[in-house]
Amino acid sequence: MKKVIDIFPLAIFVVLLIVLFSFLSEKDDQLETALVDSDFPDFSLSALSNDNKTLTKGDISKLPALINVWATWCIACRVEHPFLMQLKNESVLTIYGLNYKDNRTKALSLLERDGDPYEFSIYDFEGRLAIDLGVYGAPETFFVDKNGVIRERHVGVVDETVWEKKFAKYLNE
Amino acid sequence: MIPEIGHIILISHLVLSFMGGILPLAAIYSKNDFLSIPTKKLSVFLFFLILVPFLVLIYSFLIDDFSVAYVSQNSNINLPNYYKLAATWGAHEGSLLLWILAMNGWLIAYMFFNNSKDKDYISTVFSISCQVIFAFSLFTLFTSNPFERILPIPPLSGADLNPSLQDIAFTVHPPLLYFGYSGLMIPFAISVAAMLFSKDTKEWASNSRPWTLMSCSFLTLGIALGSWWAYYELGWGGWWFWDPVENAAFIPWLLSVALFHSLIASENRGVYGKWSILLSIFAFATSLLGTFLVRSGILTSVHAFALDPERGLFILGILAFFIIGSLFIYSIKDFENETTPSYELTSKEFGFLLNNLLLVVLAVSILFGTIFPLIYEAITDGKQISVGAPYFEVILFPFALALGLLQGFALYLSWGTSSSFKFLPRLLIESVSIFVLILIILFILFDNLHLTSFATIFLSSWILMGTLQINKNKNLNYWRFLRKRAAVTFAHSGMAILTLGVAVVSSYSIEKEIILAPDDSVEFGNQTILFKNTEDIMGPNYFSKSATMSFSDGSNISDVLTEKRTYSPSGQLTTEAGIKTEIFQDLYISMGDNLEADIWSFKVQIKPFIRWIWLGALMIAIGSLLAGIKRVRKT
Numbered sequence: 001m002k003k004v005i006d007i008f009p010l011a012i013f014v015v016l017l018i019v020l021f022s023f024l025s026e027k028d029d030q031l032e033t034a035l036v037d038s039d040f041p042d043f044s045l046s047a048l049s050n051d052n053k054t055l056t057k058g059d060i061s062k063l064p065a066l067i068n069v070w071a072t073w074c075i076a077c078r079v080e081h082p083f084l085m086q087l088k089n090e091s092v093l094t095i096y097g098l099n100y101k102d103n104r105t106k107a108l109s110l111l112e113r114d115g116d117p118y119e120f121s122i123y124d125f126e127g128r129l130a131i132d133l134g135v136y137g138a139p140e141t142f143f144v145d146k147n148g149v150i151r152e153r154h155v156g157v158v159d160e161t162v163w164e165k166k167f168a169k170y171l172n173e
Numbered sequence: 174m175i176p177e178i179g180h181i182i183l184i185s186h187l188v189l190s191f192m193g194g195i196l197p198l199a200a201i202y203s204k205n206d207f208l209s210i211p212t213k214k215l216s217v218f219l220f221f222l223i224l225v226p227f228l229v230l231i232y233s234f235l236i237d238d239f240s241v242a243y244v245s246q247n248s249n250i251n252l253p254n255y256y257k258l259a260a261t262w263g264a265h266e267g268s269l270l271l272w273i274l275a276m277n278g279w280l281i282a283y284m285f286f287n288n289s290k291d292k293d294y295i296s297t298v299f300s301i302s303c304q305v306i307f308a309f310s311l312f313t314l315f316t317s318n319p320f321e322r323i324l325p326i327p328p329l330s331g332a333d334l335n336p337s338l339q340d341i342a343f344t345v346h347p348p349l350l351y352f353g354y355s356g357l358m359i360p361f362a363i364s365v366a367a368m369l370f371s372k373d374t375k376e377w378a379s380n381s382r383p384w385t386l387m388s389c390s391f392l393t394l395g396i397a398l399g400s401w402w403a404y405y406e407l408g409w410g411g412w413w414f415w416d417p418v419e420n421a422a423f424i425p426w427l428l429s430v431a432l433f434h435s436l437i438a439s440e441n442r443g444v445y446g447k448w449s450i451l452l453s454i455f456a457f458a459t460s461l462l463g464t465f466l467v468r469s470g471i472l473t474s475v476h477a478f479a480l481d482p483e484r485g486l487f488i489l490g491i492l493a494f495f496i497i498g499s500l501f502i503y504s505i506k507d508f509e510n511e512t513t514p515s516y517e518l519t520s521k522e523f524g525f526l527l528n529n530l531l532l533v534v535l536a537v538s539i540l541f542g543t544i545f546p547l548i549y550e551a552i553t554d555g556k557q558i559s560v561g562a563p564y565f566e567v568i569l570f571p572f573a574l575a576l577g578l579l580q581g582f583a584l585y586l587s588w589g590t591s592s593s594f595k596f597l598p599r600l601l602i603e604s605v606s607i608f609v610l611i612l613i614i615l616f617i618l619f620d621n622l623h624l625t626s627f628a629t630i631f632l633s634s635w636i637l638m639g640t641l642q643i644n645k646n647k648n649l650n651y652w653r654f655l656r657k658r659a660a661v662t663f664a665h666s667g668m669a670i671l672t673l674g675v676a677v678v679s680s681y682s683i684e685k686e687i688i689l690a691p692d693d694s695v696e697f698g699n700q701t702i703l704f705k706n707t708e709d710i711m712g713p714n715y716f717s718k719s720a721t722m723s724f725s726d727g728s729n730i731s732d733v734l735t736e737k738r739t740y741s742p743s744g745q746l747t748t749e750a751g752i753k754t755e756i757f758q759d760l761y762i763s764m765g766d767n768l769e770a771d772i773w774s775f776k777v778q779i780k781p782f783i784r785w786i787w788l789g790a791l792m793i794a795i796g797s798l799l800a801g802i803k804r805v806r807k808t
Contacts, residue, residue: 006508009451010500013458017493020465023547024485073332079323 040067040148041132048099048107048121055122060144062094062119064171067142068158069130070121071102072110074138080157084117087163093171097121100130100138143167176241179229180320186222186273187310193219193303197296212299216284219306220277227270230319231261240327243267243319249333251714251741259344260334265468265484266319268347273309275348275355276302279384283359286805289380294370301362308491316484333714336740336747342402350395350422354460356388357429361457364450365499368506374446378439379804381453385436386801389429390794396422397790405750410684410761410778412786415565420543421463424536428456431532433797438525442588444516447508448529454503458496459540464488466543514589521586527579535572539565577632577672580665581639600638607634611673618757619681619781620699629676637669660803664796671789677782684778691771698779700760701725705732707771715740717749720773724753724760735764735775759783 040057047053060067068084070077084095097118099107104123111121124130133142143152143166151170154162193215200208230243234257239245247260247267262271280302289295313319360381367377399419404412413419432452439449465488516522542564582600586592608631616622644658654662687695689704696702705721719736733751740747753760758781765774 003504006506007504009454010497010504013496013500017489017497019544019548020462021489023544024489078328 043129045122048123063146065094065144067096069098069100069138069140071100071138072106076157077139085115088117094119099123176320179226183226190303190307194307197300201293213284216281223274223277239331240322242321242323245328245331247334248331250330253713256339262347263334263338266317269313272351275352276306279356297366298362301365305358312487336745346398353388353392353395357457357460359384360453364453368502374439374443378436382436383801383804385433386797390798392426393794397787415562417543418467425460427532427536431529435529454499461492516589517591519592521588524583524586531576538568581635584643604635604638623680626676626680633669633673640665660796660800664793667789667792674782674785681781688774735762737764
């Protein structure tokens with residue numbers, strides 16, 4: 001009888017561990033699926049290059065496309081920048097930028113210096129569209145297919161490997 | 174080159190801690206002296222093998238080596254040097270290094286200052302600690318390497334340290350907290366070794382007690398500093414938010430308090446041996462669990478760490494290995510031969526039992542409140558709720574009340590036999606008089622009486638009198654008092670002061686949103702607040718709009734500065750509150766929004782007795798540290 005009681009703490013702990021583990025896998029999926037297979041959200045924000053020009057969902061017209069969240073304060077964005085340039089130069093697909101919580105002048109001078117891989121960049125200082133997209137931070141990249149539906153999301157730097165593994169398959173659909 | 178040296182030394186730390194985790198145990202169980210290693214020397218060596226990588230990382234910060242990814246993510250050329258130092262432990266990777274450093278520090282201290290003469294047993298404690306250290310070292314190298322480089326083209330400057338972490342309190346808050354968390358490794362290792370060697374309860378309890386006390390002291394300091402930091406840096410004027418990360422530190426604190434109390438009974442009377450073992454295991458488990466909750470990203474809070482499910486999985490693995498392992502030993506161990514001395518219902522033993530039950534049930538309730546939102550989200554398919562302050566306050570109150578009542582007379586109980594309760598009437602009269610005195614003082618200070626906090630204020634006087642009177646009862650002269658009772662008196666009076674602070678601040682605080690143009694003034698409480706002017710300030714890495722405000726209560730006038738800072742590298746905004754501290758109250762003002770031209774909104778608060786909360790916590794920390802050190806020296 002005494003022995004059975006001694007197993008209790010172990011049993012309770014194992015249950016707790018299983019619960020925690022299930023959260024972990026749960027959370028993992030959620031990150032992937034939050035917006036996947038839903039329409040790209042509506043927005044109305046100014047263009048990075050021109051404060052007076054208002055951009056809406058309709059302006060994202062050259063589909064399929066990548067929507068890339070970036071900022072000058074984001075170091076990892078500079079890491080992926082050359083790869084985005086490569087996608088543009090090889091005309092693989094259109095890339096739209098979402099400039100996130102950034103300084104407009106700094107952002108423009110960075111694009112001037114390092115090259116501009118984007119069709120245009122949306123200037124989202126308050127992070128309004130970013131909230132709708134559920135953005136964690138920069139960089140983050142979404143794949144929007146020819147019907148305007150978000151198919152894939154990647155948090156972090158996009159490089160050759162990520163492109164091959166996560167995005168390339170949607171291009172030829 | 175230098176970061177690579179740090180990296181290589183970190184790898185050798187991994188290898189050596191692995192050997193430290195295996196060889197001593199192998200030597201003991203194979204009875205083969207060939208395998209035995211000098212554990213004392215190895216503990217020192219291991220410490221240096223982690224100290225060097227840590228110093229290398231600090232060095233990389235100081236010389237602005239932005240090719241190191243961790244440096245580029247958390248520092249910036251314009252960041253002042255002392256914040257570059259603090260940035261070393263400002264995010265996940267570096268804080269892990271600090272954590273391992275702290276564990277190694279504890280291990281050295283234990284190897285040199287423990288009071289056991291049983292060599293094999295000490296080697297086992299060493300070995301188990303090394304296994305824990307090895308697991309953390311492995312975790313760091315494989316999922317969170319601080320020396321990872323951005324090559325071939327390193328960025329010219331970094332993304333900057335999170336602005337709200339650029340603060341003096343923050344430079345010391347994490348180290349203290351990590352010292353507390355990691356210190357719980359020692360009681361854990363002791364409890365496992367005690368089971369393996371079937372140690373006598375009194376013996377291992379006396380071996381474990383100083384380390385539990387000292388870890389608890391560091392936890393107390395770390396939590397108090399965190400609370401103080403939140404108070405003036407987050408700009409809300411709150412001092413405890415029941416944020417998941419705060420809870421993650423509070424739960425091991427509660428368990429370590431329960432543990433060192435139950436160890437007193439174990440050491441003196443040989444009772445609760447099994448219970449103390451379980452508590453040691455769970456105190457350590459909850460400190461790991463806290464790490465898991467914060468760094469796996471399954472809970473979101475103000476303490477944002479880089480989110481990475483893989484890290485979560487790794488910590489869960491560490492947790493599973495050590496806790497399942499130790500609980501497994503516990504479940505198969507034969508405790509039958511332990512004889513438990515009997516005790517009466519009103520004895521000191523029973524007092525400790527009650528104390529432990531209350532603390533543990535409270536800890537479990539807080540743990541439940543912290544992870545309940547996750548469970549709810551899982552079973553309702555994604556609906557999110559948040560269990561906030563109301564739940565925790567409702568839970569905390571009855572437990573705090575019961576614990577406080579117990580604390581008031583616990584010191585009068587006697588071991589084993591029924592206690593006499595002759596002291597009760599006098600204690601009651603004394604605490605009622607102190608209670609009335611406090612109420613009169615509050616009335617004089619604030620022209621007001623708030624009924625809601627009567628119970629808590631009485632509790633505080635009850636604890637204070639219970640603590641101070643027992644010393645008079647025991648007829649100790651000054652030196653004997655210092656030697657024998659200073660620590661417990663300090664800690665328990667600290668609890669009384671903290672309780673008083675909480676009671677007063679929660680019912681006597683007032684706050685108001687005000688809108689002012691320069692040279693306008695407004696009446697608030699007994700203060701007149703004047704908005705003098707605004708000024709632009711350029712800091713080293715921020716631009717700030719600051720407002721000079723003047724508080725006047727008729728006789729004293731004092732100016733405070735509140736700021737809205739925009740940190741240039743990240744563009745993040747922070748609010749610096751202007752705080753005027755007096756003995757009995759804080760005048761707290763934080764800048765709101767710029768409504769038009771020169772007109773600003775402000776939030777102004779009067780927080781009476783808020784400093785007493787941290788004063789009380791400081792006394793608890795000093796008391797438990799003294800108690801711990803005293804017991805180390807007794808050897």
